[in-house]
Amino acid sequence: MAAAQRKxxxxxxxxxxxxxxxxxxxLRTETVGGLVLLAAAVLALVWANSPWSDWYERIRDFQLGPAGLGLELSVGHWTSDGLLTIFFLVAGIELKRELVVGELRTPSRAALPVVAAISGMVLPALVYLSVVLLRNGSPAGWAVPMATDIAFALAVLAVLNTHLPAALRAFLLTLAVVDDLGAIAIIAFFFTDDLNPLALAGAGVGLVVFAVLQRLRIRGWWFxxxxxxxxxxxxxxxxxxxxVAGVCMGLLLRAKPDDSTGEVDSSxxxxSHVLRPISAGVAAPLFALFAAxxxxxxTALGEVFIHPESLGVVLGLVLGKALGIFGGTYVAVRFTRAQLSPNLRWADVFALAALAGIGFTVALLIGELAFPAGSDSIKAAVLVGSLLATLIASVLVKRRNVVYRQLCEAENRDDDGDGIPDIYQSKGITG
Known part of the structure; x- marks a missing residue:
């Protein structure tokens, strides 16, 4: 019995x-970016509801770009289709790193976060569909409440001045990475316009060239x-x-340095080092500025809880995400040889699951794609749902903050001053 327990x-x-x-x-970059994102969302709401709201609409709808190439787009369109490509490129890089050297590199390590992320996407969609089907609404927005905004969630933690342990932060980031992959797959397969096979073939050839350049270890931004x-x-x-192009390019970049060429960092x-600050501090906030x-x-806030589509989004984010991630994690742990860390409780997992209900950036993007003729009510629902998830998670996290503070102090204590916390050396997990 004791031997089985040790395994x-x-x-x-x-x-x-x-x-x-x-x-x-x-995590540090995403936290700072999340604070900027939060400020951009507040600015958008204040501006759109101020006497200068007509200027907001004029700037958002201003057209620019080469019309001959089919790229004369509005400013709002450029932020969602252009700048967010950088956001998803960084997400692709992070996913590749997780798959090669991170938490997803082996099936046994990947099982828990993958099951948690999938259940945290499926249940919100089912909650949304249940609401709209019962109230004769449109099923078009089923994917809106499926996304988690890691930057916004980390910004909430920063504002709360919490001391979330490293394991919980790492699990939250891994959840968000898998979540982003699911979101981009949904966008690619379910939200496409009339396809142009010739152009897509050209994009495919470009990706092959990109992969060859990586294989040949070609460096240089000019390529x-x-x-x-x-x-x-x-x-x-x-x-x-x-x-989708951003994620594909991110997945093609190497996640391990090439020792034969003396590389210190992988491509x-x-x-990621160059683009992550741009993604977190510029791309996502500008998208939020023109989407939120x-x-x-x-009256508008009241209608969020009346219309089946907007109500489905709110319940999907607040209930679906929390119950989906928590339930999936609990079942996965019970049916595997895993056991919860003795320093944490299942209440901590539920608080993290509730925090994942903040689905701001990608949820707004999918809302625009699902309801192109008018997504304001869906956007309002995303804002309300994310706010409610924030409030619930804040209460749950703050209740345990004293314990988190003690765990963080132990994790960061470095009495010998060698730059590596003592707990890692004592447990032999510095590798």
Whole structure:
């Protein structure tokens, strides 16, 4: 019995120092970017509901770009199809890193976050469909409440001044990575315009060239930026949402440095280092600025809970996400040889699941795609649902913040001053 107990893996145990170091920079950047994103969303709401709201609409709808290439788009369109490509490129890089050297590199390590993420996408969709089918609404928005906004969630944690342990932060990031993959797959397969096979073939050839350049270890932005822009443009003209191009290029970048050439960082790590601040601090906030500007009034907020589509989004984000992620995780742990870390409780997992109900950026994007003729009510529902998820998660997280503070102090204590916390050396998990 004791031998069997020792063989059980620990769920939400302390990650290795190498893994924590790799995630640390990403989490810091996403946290700062989330604060900027939060500010952009507030600015959008204030601006759209101010006496200068007509200027907001004029700027958002202003057209620019080469019309001859089919790329004369509005400013709002450029932020969703253009700048968000950078956002998804970084997501693709992070997914590749997780698959090659991170939490998803082996089936046993990937099982829990993948099951949690999938159940956290399926249940919100089912909640939405149940609401609209019972009230004769449109099923078009089934994918809206499926997304998690990691930057916004980390910004909430920063505002709350919480001390979430490294294991919970790492699990949240892994959930969001798998979630982003699911979102981009949904966009690619369910939200496409009339396809242009010739343009898509051109984009495919561009991706092959991109992969060959990576295989040959070719470096230099002067190769990749023109090629990336061409792939993006052909994908857009081909009728597939252009952000798909970003994920594809991110997945093609190498996640491991080439020791034979003396590389210190992989091409994916170098690209992420350059683009992550742009993605978190510019691309996502600008998208939020021109996507979150909906007219808010007492009547409009009341209608969010009346119309089946908007109600389905709110319930999907608040209930579907929390119950889906928690339930999927609990079942997966019970049916595997895993056991919850003795330092944490299942209440901590539920708080994290509730936090994942903040589905801001990608949820707004899918809302625009699902209801192209008018998505303001859906956007308002995303805002309301994300706000409610924030409030619920805030209460749950703050209840345990004293415990989190103690765990974080133990995780960061470095009495010998060698730059590696003592707990990692004592447990032998510095690799």
């Amino acid at each position: 059980r893996t620990v769920f939400l145990g302390l990650p290795t120092w190498a893994e924590r170091s790799a995630l640390g920079g990403a 990749y930026i023109p090629l990336g822009v061409m792939i993006w443009a052909l994908t857009y003209v081909g009728g597939v949402h252009a952000t 994916g790590a170098r690209t 500007g909906v007219t808010i009034s007492g």
